[in-house]
Amino acid sequence: MIPLVKPYMPPREVLMPALEQILYSGYIATGQAVDDFEMEFRRFIGNPNMLSLHSGTDALHLAFILAGVKPGDEVISTPMTAEPTNTSIAMVGAKVVWGDVDPANGLLDPASVHSLITERTKAIVLVDYAGMVCDIDAFRHISAETGVPLIEDAAHALGSKYKGRMTGCNVPYTIFSLQAIKHMTTVDGGFLAVRSEAELDRARRLRWFGLDKKRSRLENDITEVGYKYAMNNVNATIGLVQMRYIEDVIGKYIANGKFYDEALAGADGVTLPFYYPGAEASYWLYTMKVERRDDFIRMMEANGVLASPLHHRSDTHSIFKDSRRDLPGMEQWYESFVHIPCGWWVTPEDRIRIVELVKKGW
Ligand SMILES: Cc1ncc(COP(=O)(O)O)c(C=O)c1O
Incomplete structure (x- = not known):
């Protein structure tokens, strides 16, 4: 049976020595391999402000926090997606408002979204379902008119483009998933693309309990609660090898x-x-x-x-x-x-x- 999804793994003779090396290196937590993988992935997407995470769901959760979504706010989203797009809206305590989809492709319909915006709307989530790309310009206009930020869930859309620019460079926040069955897998993993170095810095702390990893624990002061969302060196090593293919x-x-x-x-x-x-x-x-x-x-x-x-x-x-x-x-x-x-x-x-x-x- 020809399956619908199948994980791509690099050739055994290339992947296994790299994996063995990292597994017995004495450093399997978040370290140099993660930094190196991030550099490669940023280069591939063409956005310097990207952070690796343990999953796409983690990336969605952080995107809602960075977009300023708070309990009681509304987020317009689509039902035509995998559950994490919308359960992560619930994770920040916000209410999902369902936009309708374009019956010609199942992607979120800009006209429907426009009609649903209220003063409580704090984000719009676009899902590039199955790797098809949303009507980005139409959503940019809505965002410019209303001030509501866009979050692009590109878990299915690594390597897609809009007007010649890679997905990951087109709206304020984009997330990718490197989960088992996606275009590229690190077994589990994710990326978040943000707008600026300052946001990247905040996301980096949120990914690690709120701590600044560049400082020693004694010098650290947690000013905002963070999570344990970092990728580890083992997943990153798989990612580094995957990047070659x-x-x-x-x-x-x-x-x-x-x-x-x-x-x-x-x-x-x-x-x-x-x-x-x-x-x-x-x-x-x-x-x-x-x-x-x-x-x-x-x-x-x-x-x-x-x-x-x-x-x-x-x-x-x-x-x-x-x-x-x-x-x-x-x-x-x-x-x-x-x-x-x-x-x-x-x-x-x-x-x-x-x-x-x-x-x-x-
Ligand atoms: C559309 C969509 N968004 C988000 C996710 C979450 O990604 P992850 O499984 O890496 O947490 C997935 C896949 O699982 C997905 O299909």
């Missing part, structure tokens, strides 16, 4: 995604997603809408290809019952969207076979 690996997702865009255009029973002008997806999953989805999934599985929607809509969870509202765009999108395999493990022969299967019908 990252362009090639992400390139395979993108090449497969573009192949499907061309080859499946106009196929019966299929509607391809609408990409906003200037958006360059990194196709973590290939996403489309299909007629009679259950039949489609059955037909693909019978032919050895996993096809499925991956995430459950977030707004149905009991913890968000006070936020529930009608979301007609979401209803429309949710009943017919599906993913097909698109990642580095899908070979040129596989993708041709997948297209043939889809075109043959179900």
